[in-house]
Amino acid sequence: MMNDTRDPRERTPLTPAVFHILLALSDGERHGYGIMQEVAKLTDGQLRLGPGTLYRSIKGMLADGLIEESDQRPDSELDDERRRYYRLTGFGQRVACAEAQRLERLLKMAHSRRLLVHPEVVPAAGWGGE
């Protein structure tokens, strides 16, 4: 594998879709619909990626070298041969870490400004206040 010397911080901040896809792939490779399901699960259904958003993000991430297509299948008998599986690259892993650190710093700042001490003032998400 080629040694990627790019600075991962230059690729941040990430869009929510890209960061969630990286998170979904952080524990192993998945196919497109598997990523959609994992993102919905990670966010308790608050973020549901549509196929278009998913594959447009994947297109950009492939071009940037954040993820790559995998040739391996978990079990060829259980799965459709035509499905495309994706996995994180080393650079993708480092970009995900850099983004997580950036968000952590942001969170600390929000804490220091006492923005996290009154969670009850945050409006309910979604239509009809789910």
Added chain:
Amino acid sequence: MSLHPRSVSLGISERVYRWLLMLYPSAFRHEFGPPLVQAFRDGYRDAHRQDGKIGEARLWLAAIEDLVSNAFAEWVLEVLPVLTFNRAPQSPVLYTIIFVVGAIWGLLNHFLDDLLYVIPAVGPFLASDAKFTALAVFAFWLILALAVIWLNTRLRGSTCMAGVTCAMLWGSAFFFFLLYDMYYDWPRIVATGGSVQTVGGFVPAWVAYLVMWLTYSALFSFGGFAVGWFTTYLRGRFLNAVA
């Protein structure tokens, strides 16, 4: 409530979705069409299993919103590299040259008109202004198209530069062409005291003239851009075909 893989509603929905993928640019569709359909099919099955017909309807609404917004964004990305000015060389000298050449060409259109009428063989052919104008415009389009093609074949990464050059040259030429026209016509318009008949008689003649002048400039600038864009598009298609 699981959905049979060969269910009629799934089959129809999949076919409609596949057809709607035509909204995407062809390159994206060819690359990601099959996985998009696969993801839609999986989502459709799950939506049906969880909420039946309501789930299917909800999935369709989300799919259409997803499709329209992403197809639009993908088209913007497809066209933007051609239209963007970022990759054009930021050379004031080059732009000045383009502007001056355009200005000279625009002004020459008038003098050329007179000169051509002196030539016996050409004079009768150019008896009417309309013919000459048509010929000049045609020649201009041809010269610009050839210049852009030449730039595209000789210079690497000249896509944007060619488009910008073309637009600027075209716009500059017609700006001066019409400015010169205005210089001659303005005293006549002022002399009439603005009583020249215009649409409905409400608009003063000079306003109508100014609007016409600006419209022409804008239209011809866009025309130049269109030539640049089309030739670079053809070049891209050709390079893709031989790659």
